[in-house]
Each structure stands twice: as C-alpha cells, then as structure tokens.
Amino acid sequence: MKPVNHTQPVTVIRGRVLLGSRVVENSVVAVAGTAIIYAGSETGLPDSLAAAGIAASDVTTLVLAPGQLVAPGLVDVHNHGGYGVDFLSADAVAARSALHRMHAAGTTTVLASLVTASPADLFAGLDMFAGLAETGDVAGIHLEGPFLSAARCGAQDPRWLRSPDADFAEQLITAARGHLRTMTYAPDLPGAPELVDLLIAHSVIPSLGHTAASADDAGASLKRAAFGLASRHGAVAGRRAAVPTVTHLFNGMDPLHHRSPGAVAAALRAARAGTAIVELIADNTHLDPYLVASMFELLGADNIVLVTDAMAAAGLSDGQYRLGPAEVSVSDGVARLQSGALAGGTASMLDLVRNAMAAGVPMEDALHSATTVPARILGMSGRIGTLAAGASADLLLLDANLRLSRVLRRGVWISEG
Structure with missing residues (x-):
C-alpha cells in the first residue's frame, strides 16, 4: 500500500463486502481521500494500516447493519x-x-x-x-x-x-x-x-x-x-x-x-x-x-x-x-x-x-x-467497478433487497440534493 496523506480522512466500512465475484462476510473496505486503500478480511486490516503509517485513532469506522452489503459503484x-x-x-x-x-x-x-x-x-x-x-x-x-x-x-x-x-x-x-x-x-x-x-x-x-x-x-x-x-x-x-x-x-x-x-x-x-x-x-x-x-x-x-x-x-x-x-x-x-x-x-x-x-x-x-x-x-479495469486497493473510492451501501442506502463517489458521500 502506498503511504497515505494524513490530511486525508480514513474511513473503514465493516460488514458484508462484494470482493471480486464473491460476497464475503466479516470484511472491510478502507478509504482515504478519493481511493480505496484496502479491501479484504478484517484480520488483514491492522497490518495494512500500520504499513501505511495510519494509527487506529485516525480511522473512522462505519459498521453495516445486518443484511447490508458494500458493492462497487x-x-x-x-x-x-x-x-x-x-x-x-x-x-x-x-x-x-x-x-x-x-x-x-x-x-x-x-x-x-x-x-x-x-x-x-x-x-x-x-x-x-x-x-x-x-x-x-x-x-x-x-x-x-x-x-x-x-x-x-x-x-x-x-x-x-x-x-x-x-x-x-x-x-x-x-x-x-x-x-x-x-x-x-x-x-x-x-x-x-x-x-x-x-x-x-x-x-x-x-x-x-x-x-x-x-x-x-x-x-x-x-x-x-x-x-x-x-x-x-x-x-x-x-x-x-x-x-x-x-x-x-x-x-x-x-x-x-x-x-x-x-x-x-x-x-x-x-x-x-x-x-x-x-x-x-x-x-x-x-x-x-x-x-x-x-x-x-x-x-x-x-x-x-x-x-x-x-x-x-x-x-x-x-x-x-x-x-x-x-x-x-x-x-x-x-x-x-x-x-x-x-x-x-x-x-x-x-x-x-x-x-x-x-x-x-x-x-x-x-x-x-x-x-x-x-x-x-472503458479500459478502466482495476480503477472503477471494483472494491480493491488502488481503485477509485466509488461504492454503494445496499440493503438486503439491494435498495440503495448510501453512495460514496470519489471518496465523497453524496445525495440527490
């Protein structure tokens, strides 16, 4: 993982995550600025954050409700x-x-x-x-x-x-x-x-x-x-x-x-x-x-x-x-x-x-x-349409019926207004 600019807030989302072609329980997606810096198992997150020089106190954590899913934009x-x-x-x-x-x-x-x-x-x-x-x-x-x-x-x-x-x-x-x-x-x-x-x-x-x-x-x-x-x-x-x-x-x-x-x-x-x-x-x-x-x-x-x-x-x-x-x-x-x-x-x-x-x-x-x-x-594999380190921070929080709860685009939570 590349070093993170510490002026950028780091958000970690925990819960069910679509990783590649599989929905994986007890996973996390970490976002800093406009990019995803980690996506994977909860167990791998601490080492990944430490390697980037990010202290636990610098992280805001969002825990998904039961049934919710994180999917790519x-x-x-x-x-x-x-x-x-x-x-x-x-x-x-x-x-x-x-x-x-x-x-x-x-x-x-x-x-x-x-x-x-x-x-x-x-x-x-x-x-x-x-x-x-x-x-x-x-x-x-x-x-x-x-x-x-x-x-x-x-x-x-x-x-x-x-x-x-x-x-x-x-x-x-x-x-x-x-x-x-x-x-x-x-x-x-x-x-x-x-x-x-x-x-x-x-x-x-x-x-x-x-x-x-x-x-x-x-x-x-x-x-x-x-x-x-x-x-x-x-x-x-x-x-x-x-x-x-x-x-x-x-x-x-x-x-x-x-x-x-x-x-x-x-x-x-x-x-x-x-x-x-x-x-x-x-x-x-x-x-x-x-x-x-x-x-x-x-x-x-x-x-x-x-x-x-x-x-x-x-x-x-x-x-x-x-x-x-x-x-x-x-x-x-x-x-x-x-x-x-x-x-x-x-x-x-x-x-x-x-x-x-x-x-x-x-x-x-x-x-x-x-x-x-x-x-x-579009020739943008690995940059959009995926939850992976290095990809754009575009993701959706969906409920159990795939109804939209929240949208993150380029690292910013957005609403229709």
Missing part, C-alpha cells in the same frame, strides 16, 4: 440522459445536474451517449462532453451513429443517417478530443470495414448495432474488430484484450430466425467465444426477463454488460420528453416515438440489476455485468 456505458435532461440538447449545467443525480442513484460512472443528429449538433455535443470528461463528470462519450442502417434505425432520426465516411468519422473523433470511447455502427453499410479499422486506430471500441446485416456479414465484422483490437490493444498484465461490443442486443436488428439468423446469431456466437460483449437492457420492456436469464446462462456474465439506454425521462414520471431531435412520449415508464418505436429506457442501473436478479440471475453475476464488465470496456 455501478458503471453505465450507454446513457442518453435522465431527470429531464437530454444529453444531446443540454448545456453543461443541465448535464452536470442530471449526472449528479445519476451518481446519487448508484451509477457512479457514466459514459454519455449521443444519438444521431445533424453534424452541428453532434459537434456541439462532442465538444461539451469532452469538457465534462476532462472534469471527471463523465467517463467519455459513446456515439450511437450516424453510420447506422435506415432499415433498423429505431429511434434514430433517419434524416441524419449516412454510410461510413472516413473524413467525417475523423472529424467526429477529433471533436471528442480523445474522449470518444465507443461508436455504434452498422456492418451492412458500404465502408463499414474501413470504419472499424479507423476506430480501432484511434482506440475507439466498435459497437455493432442498428443493423440489418446477415449473420455472415455481422460475424465477419465482429471478427475483424476483435482481431484489430487484440492486435493493437492486447491483454495487459493478465487482463483480457479489448473486444467489440454489440449495442442493445436484439433491439435495432432483425429478429433471430431459423432460416435467416442475422446479426443476433453472430453476436451470440462471438459473445459465447469471448470475442464480443453484448449489451442487455434488462428493464423488462426492451427484453423479456426470461431472455435476460437465458443470456446469462448461455453467454456468462463476463460477456454481458447491462446498460440503461436511458433518456430524459429516466428518474421522472410519465410525460413528453426529447431524445436528441425526436419528441418522445412516456407512458407507464415506456418511452416511444409517435411511430411506436421504443425510444430509450427509463430505468436506472440498479433497477436493471434487481430485474436481472428477479429473472433468476445470481446477484454476483448481475453486479459483475454492471461493474467489472463495463469498466473493462
């Missing part, structure tokens, strides 16, 4: 807004306000997603969220488009869809100032292979989605992306190599059919092989709970990332909202365009974890896909 890699704020059309003040409420609701790390829109709106959104990434409010940016299939555009505005264009893609990447982390693309469009190569060259994860591709074309594209990522960004210090992702599996692509398997079949094969990670929106609207449980059983939690695909209505009641350029009506918590197409989600990450558990997914697996896996997608 959740990580959402597909989020378009919430609490009345649409990320694409918001200013920085409004975006920060929404992000603070997301953090207070347990999602301590957010990747800001921007839907397909006019070039002017995309460049403005990229510039603003690059600034918010530089201040640590977001972990970076996800572009959902504009290189998507009109046949499977969903809530994406078809006016601004286009085939991959290397020059325009370069402009988008440049506008993000190094903070573009993922981009959704359709492999059935001309120029898609070159786009995949360009994204990888700029350390952007390709995310297959909003596509009418055949199984062969989708499979070939995922293989190209996986090979390129492994070649350029291979495994480091025993960690898995980066892999492509699949944007909200089953949604925005042709349904799986036994004579025309489409992109879904290719995504399943790649995820089962560990060469892709599939997004699941486990909100009981985008996917049936039975299917969510089936995916965890067939693919394993390490190849699944839970995402909200949240839009401005997330955290609020039914009504009229926006998703980029589109008007959205929310009724009974379901967001739709006037055409009837689903238009993002309204659930929180913690909702998704509880929904997955209610469907039969073990708690440890659901939390793994909401913490460890998205951290790996």
Whole structure:
C-alpha cells in the first residue's frame, strides 16, 4: 500500500463486502481521500494500516447493519440522459445536474451517449462532453451513429443517417478530443470495414448495432474488430484484450430466425467465444426477463454488460420528453416515438440489476455485468467497478433487497440534493 496523506480522512466500512465475484462476510473496505486503500478480511486490516503509517485513532469506522452489503459503484456505458435532461440538447449545467443525480442513484460512472443528429449538433455535443470528461463528470462519450442502417434505425432520426465516411468519422473523433470511447455502427453499410479499422486506430471500441446485416456479414465484422483490437490493444498484465461490443442486443436488428439468423446469431456466437460483449437492457420492456436469464446462462456474465439506454425521462414520471431531435412520449415508464418505436429506457442501473436478479440471475453475476464488465470496456479495469486497493473510492451501501442506502463517489458521500 502506498503511504497515505494524513490530511486525508480514513474511513473503514465493516460488514458484508462484494470482493471480486464473491460476497464475503466479516470484511472491510478502507478509504482515504478519493481511493480505496484496502479491501479484504478484517484480520488483514491492522497490518495494512500500520504499513501505511495510519494509527487506529485516525480511522473512522462505519459498521453495516445486518443484511447490508458494500458493492462497487455501478458503471453505465450507454446513457442518453435522465431527470429531464437530454444529453444531446443540454448545456453543461443541465448535464452536470442530471449526472449528479445519476451518481446519487448508484451509477457512479457514466459514459454519455449521443444519438444521431445533424453534424452541428453532434459537434456541439462532442465538444461539451469532452469538457465534462476532462472534469471527471463523465467517463467519455459513446456515439450511437450516424453510420447506422435506415432499415433498423429505431429511434434514430433517419434524416441524419449516412454510410461510413472516413473524413467525417475523423472529424467526429477529433471533436471528442480523445474522449470518444465507443461508436455504434452498422456492418451492412458500404465502408463499414474501413470504419472499424479507423476506430480501432484511434482506440475507439466498435459497437455493432442498428443493423440489418446477415449473420455472415455481422460475424465477419465482429471478427475483424476483435482481431484489430487484440492486435493493437492486447491483454495487459493478465487482463483480457479489448473486444467489440454489440449495442442493445436484439433491439435495432432483425429478429433471430431459423432460416435467416442475422446479426443476433453472430453476436451470440462471438459473445459465447469471448470475442464480443453484448449489451442487455434488462428493464423488462426492451427484453423479456426470461431472455435476460437465458443470456446469462448461455453467454456468462463476463460477456454481458447491462446498460440503461436511458433518456430524459429516466428518474421522472410519465410525460413528453426529447431524445436528441425526436419528441418522445412516456407512458407507464415506456418511452416511444409517435411511430411506436421504443425510444430509450427509463430505468436506472440498479433497477436493471434487481430485474436481472428477479429473472433468476445470481446477484454476483448481475453486479459483475454492471461493474467489472463495463469498466473493462472503458479500459478502466482495476480503477472503477471494483472494491480493491488502488481503485477509485466509488461504492454503494445496499440493503438486503439491494435498495440503495448510501453512495460514496470519489471518496465523497453524496445525495440527490
């Protein structure tokens, strides 16, 4: 353990702790400043504190109530807004306000997603969220488009869809100032292979989605992306190599059919092989709970990332909202365009974890896909989404029903207010 600055308060939390993939009784998490300095058994804590020069009198101890659990802060890699704020059309003040409420609701790390829109709106959104990434409010940016299939555009505005264009893609990447982390693309469009190569060259994860591709074309594209990522960004210090992702599996692509398997079949094969990670929106609207449980059983939690695909209505009641350029009506918590197409989600990450558990997914697996896996997608394994020495002090105190009690983000207890 590195020496601790003694001007920083040290807090020790005792009780049930999610350590790696196991819930361990009689464990502790010690936090100093913005970092975790120890996580493990109670018996190992005294020596660890002594090695850091921390006296017992300098420590504040919080003992959990029976049934409570310490879990890592959740990580959402597909989020378009919430609490009345649409990320694409918001200013920085409004975006920060929404992000603070997301953090207070347990999602301590957010990747800001921007839907397909006019070039002017995309460049403005990229510039603003690059600034918010530089201040640590977001972990970076996800572009959902504009290189998507009109046949499977969903809530994406078809006016601004286009085939991959290397020059325009370069402009988008440049506008993000190094903070573009993922981009959704359709492999059935001309120029898609070159786009995949360009994204990888700029350390952007390709995310297959909003596509009418055949199984062969989708499979070939995922293989190209996986090979390129492994070649350029291979495994480091025993960690898995980066892999492509699949944007909200089953949604925005042709349904799986036994004579025309489409992109879904290719995504399943790649995820089962560990060469892709599939997004699941486990909100009981985008996917049936039975299917969510089936995916965890067939693919394993390490190849699944839970995402909200949240839009401005997330955290609020039914009504009229926006998703980029589109008007959205929310009724009974379901967001739709006037055409009837689903238009993002309204659930929180913690909702998704509880929904997955209610469907039969073990708690440890659901939390793994909401913490460890998205951290790996962001290239931040060991820094977020885990309770381990050296990681960011992002953690949740949950009751026996996984209801939120308190949130610590970057070493500060936060509330929604």
